Amino acid sequence: MKATIKIEKEVEIKEVLIDISPRYIGDSDGDDMPTDFPLLSENKDAWRASVNVDTGEIANWPIGDARKMYVKVCDAGCYKLVDTEGNVIAEKEGYVPDIVPNDYGDYVDLNINENGVIENWNSRVSIEDFFDA
Numbered sequence: 001m002k003a004t005i006k007i008e009k010e011v012e013i014k015e016v017l018i019d020i021s022p023r024y025i026g027d028s029d030g031d032d033m034p035t036d037f038p039l040l041s042e043n044k045d046a047w048r049a050s051v052n053v054d055t056g057e058i059a060n061w062p063i064g065d066a067r068k069m070y071v072k073v074c075d076a077g078c079y080k081l082v083d084t085e086g087n088v089i090a091e092k093e094g095y096v097p098d099i100v101p102n103d104y105g106d107y108v109d110l111n112i113n114e115n116g117v118i119e120n121w122n123s124r125v126s127i128e129d130f131f132d133a
Contacts, residue, residue, distance in 0.1 A: 011089055013053050013127065016099055017080040020108055021046045022071035032071040038062050047071075053081075053099065054123045061116025069110040070103070077108070081130055090130035099125045 024031040025044055033040070038061060039049050047069075050059040079097050081090045095105035101120045103109050111119040 011083045011087075013081050013089060014084045015050050015052055015059075015082045017082060017088075018049045018051060018077065018100060018108070019046060019079075020071070020073045020077040022108075023074055033069065037067065037069070038065055050082075051100075051118065051121070056118035056121025056123065058112065058116045058118065061112070063116065064114050065116075066114040067110075067112045069112065070107055072107050075106065079130075081127060090127070092130050097127075097129045099127055099129075 022033045025033045025035060025037075025040070027034055033047065035044050037047065039058070040047055049061075051057070052059075073096060075094045077093065077096060079092045079100060080088050083089050096102035096108055099122075101109045101111075101118065101122070109120070113119050
């Protein structure tokens with residue numbers, strides 16, 4: 001007999017993977033994100049980053065390149081919590097989860113310093129919005 005069961009397990013969350021498609025990527029004044037923004041996909045249609053949940057440090061960020069990001073993602077992002085062994089623990093699509101600095105769940109709002117650390121990151125934010133109540 002096969003059965004599906006829920007098992008409660010304590011895990012150490014290491015990072016959140018952010019995969020968003022900003023509404024307007026381009027080099028005009030009205031665009032949300034310039035085409036030279038670090039970690040844009042090859043096609044310049046998505047921004048993908050791995051962020052340390054404790055420190056707000058973005059993996060593979062070019063040192064010396066401070067940026068601000070305030071982009072509308074039209075409820076179409078994908079966010080994944082990853083443990084220390086590289087396993088995806090939870091995944092959320094749609095509104096921006098509270099662990100990622102945001103404005104009303106519609107805009108990703110990041111202040112990234114020259115060392116690739118998100119200065120407005122709050123590691124104490126709950127990850128409960130990744131799980132059903």
